[in-house]
Amino acid sequence: MMILEAENPIGIFDSGVGGISIWKEVHKALPNEQTIYLSDSINAPYGQKSKERITELSIKNTEYLLKRNCKLIIVACNTATTNAIKHLRNSYNIPFIGIEPAIKPASLQTKTKTVGILATKGTLNSELFEKTSSKIDDNINIIEQVGEGLVELIEAGKIDSEEMYLLLEKYLNPMLDQNIDCLVLGCTHYPFLIPVIKRITNNSINIIDSGEAVARQTKRILSQEDLLNTNSSQINPNIFYTNSDKRLLQTLVKDFKNIIVERKEF
Numbered sequence: 001m002m003i004l005e006a007e008n009p010i011g012i013f014d015s016g017v018g019g020i021s022i023w024k025e026v027h028k029a030l031p032n033e034q035t036i037y038l039s040d041s042i043n044a045p046y047g048q049k050s051k052e053r054i055t056e057l058s059i060k061n062t063e064y065l066l067k068r069n070c071k072l073i074i075v076a077c078n079t080a081t082t083n084a085i086k087h088l089r090n091s092y093n094i095p096f097i098g099i100e101p102a103i104k105p106a107s108l109q110t111k112t113k114t115v116g117i118l119a120t121k122g123t124l125n126s127e128l129f130e131k132t133s134s135k136i137d138d139n140i141n142i143i144e145q146v147g148e149g150l151v152e153l154i155e156a157g158k159i160d161s162e163e164m165y166l167l168l169e170k171y172l173n174p175m176l177d178q179n180i181d182c183l184v185l186g187c188t189h190y191p192f193l194i195p196v197i198k199r200i201t202n203n204s205i206n207i208i209d210s211g212e213a214v215a216r217q218t219k220r221i222l223s224q225e226d227l228l229n230t231n232s233s234q235i236n237p238n239i240f241y242t243n244s245d246k247r248l249l250q251t252l253v254k255d256f257k258n259i260i261v262e263r264k265e266f
Contacts (some may be wrong), residue, residue: 007083011070016044018189019076025211041244045151047120058084101186118187
């Protein structure tokens with residue numbers, strides 16, 4: 001059995017670069033921690049895959065991070081969380097932090113009693129999502145929209161493209177017509193689209209993602225398990241591995257120091 005030490009890194013995986021939105025919040029909240037990030041871009045998106053395949057890929061990513069002595073793993077993918085985290089927690093003796101769409105905070109903030117959720121098919125169809133959304137007040141109207149094609153465009157580096165704008169318009173306008181005032185981003189790739197979403201909605205709705213909540217929960221669990229790294233004198237570099245072209249990943253983390261980006265087979 002692996003002995004967990006405070007100096008060990010935090011592991012993070014996603015079906016591509018989406019989890020960088022989570023990594024940024026974790027890095028901000030826990031600057032003394034080293035992180036190892038796995039971008040499984042070659043298999044993106046997970047949202048269209050079967051529960052069995054999502055679980056298989058999540059196991060593969062977890063094993064890779066455990067070989068690098070990670071003390072905690074953040075499943076920085078809504079689809080992998082909702083489909084596979086129960087299996088991971090039952091299989092490995094290490095803390096896992098998952099990502100769930102922030103429906104509850106949205107339901108408490110909405111004034112129009114109508115909340116939109118933009119997520120992958122895999123997340124919206126999952127047992128965990130159904131369980132979470134069933135706990136919401138019956139007076140709240142939840143409008144679900146599968147963001148088909150969005151992850152692929154983000155992974156292709158087309159975040160600010162005309163193609164992206166038109167696709168988001170197609171998904172958001174029917175929600176706006178139904179008077180949503182909160183939009184839950186149910187995929188870690190989607191925070192990269194916030195500037196485009198604000199343009200389309202004229203900045204008229206509250207956009208909610210899970211990044212800060214995940215960072216808070218990570219800090220809480222590390223403290224609880226006595227695994228917080230308090231040594232700021234020597235922090236190992238944050239390592240980002242991708243099994244696809246590394247240029248997009250390099251662009252997304254270029255403003256941060258002490259970073260290594262590598263292409264690896266995994």
